[in-house]
Amino acid sequence: MIQLEHVMFAPANNQNSAPILDNISLTIKAGETCILSGASGSGKSTLLAIIGGLTRPCSGLVLINQAAISKMPDYHASRLRQQTIGFIFQQFNLFDELTVLENIRTALVPVKDTTGAEQRINRYLELVSLSHKKNAFGKDLSGGEKQRCAIVRSLVNSPTLLLADEPTANLDRANSILIIELLQWLSKQGVTLLIATHDPLFASLMPDATVLHIEQGKLR
Numbered sequence: 001m002i003q004l005e006h007v008m009f010a011p012a013n014n015q016n017s018a019p020i021l022d023n024i025s026l027t028i029k030a031g032e033t034c035i036l037s038g039a040s041g042s043g044k045s046t047l048l049a050i051i052g053g054l055t056r057p058c059s060g061l062v063l064i065n066q067a068a069i070s071k072m073p074d075y076h077a078s079r080l081r082q083q084t085i086g087f088i089f090q091q092f093n094l095f096d097e098l099t100v101l102e103n104i105r106t107a108l109v110p111v112k113d114t115t116g117a118e119q120r121i122n123r124y125l126e127l128v129s130l131s132h133k134k135n136a137f138g139k140d141l142s143g144g145e146k147q148r149c150a151i152v153r154s155l156v157n158s159p160t161l162l163l164a165d166e167p168t169a170n171l172d173r174a175n176s177i178l179i180i181e182l183l184q185w186l187s188k189q190g191v192t193l194l195i196a197t198h199d200p201l202f203a204s205l206m207p208d209a210t211v212l213h214i215e216q217g218k219l220r
Ligand SMILES: Nc1ncnc2c1ncn2[C@@H]1O[C@H](COP(=O)(O)OP(=O)(O)OP(=O)(O)O)[C@@H](O)[C@H]1O
Pocket: 011, 012, 020, 038, 039, 040, 041, 042, 043, 044, 045, 046, 047, 090
């Protein structure tokens, strides 16, 4: 499902500093769950952005289902993303002036066939205990509520690959467990999961996950 070959990334304005991602090669099989661990600043978010085609590597290749997302024109990369990939961003990327439902529905805007989307939204809102906040504005949500809203938005298009950046960073233990259980359920449905996290709960509750460790831009 995911294949990286010799991926390098350094910021465009400072090619002489140490690379942010240094010669990363990896394979993640369809249906596999991977936990990406590493200290703050080690390159986890950058790696997720490169796998999702949001950032282009300086060199190397990224394949999603054998399609070279790292080499595609933006239009094709965003089509592949819509059809295949769900993102949970560390900063949520919600709109303050939209309600929870409206924020979630933004993921449907570029999609032609939205059959079943409303049922999925309601189901996921219930699973993350957020149904009661459907009509609350983004700006009025707590950090944890924003996180859960962003998680539902990432799932409405039924992605087969979910890239999650610190999905429990703003949650208390009970809500973290709820999210991990949701991810476990997605995994059982065959969704491939790549989860960047510092949260030790993942390793203890997902003992079958593959753990990848990144240190200063290198996989160890
Ligand atoms: N476009 C960029 N230009 C310059 N530096 C960047 C760029 N993107 C990332 N960095 C730097 O690369 C390093 C890795 O950042 P990244 O956000 O990938 O780390 P992380 O492991 O996700 O950290 P955290 O756990 O704190 O979110 C950091 O030092 C960051 O400042």
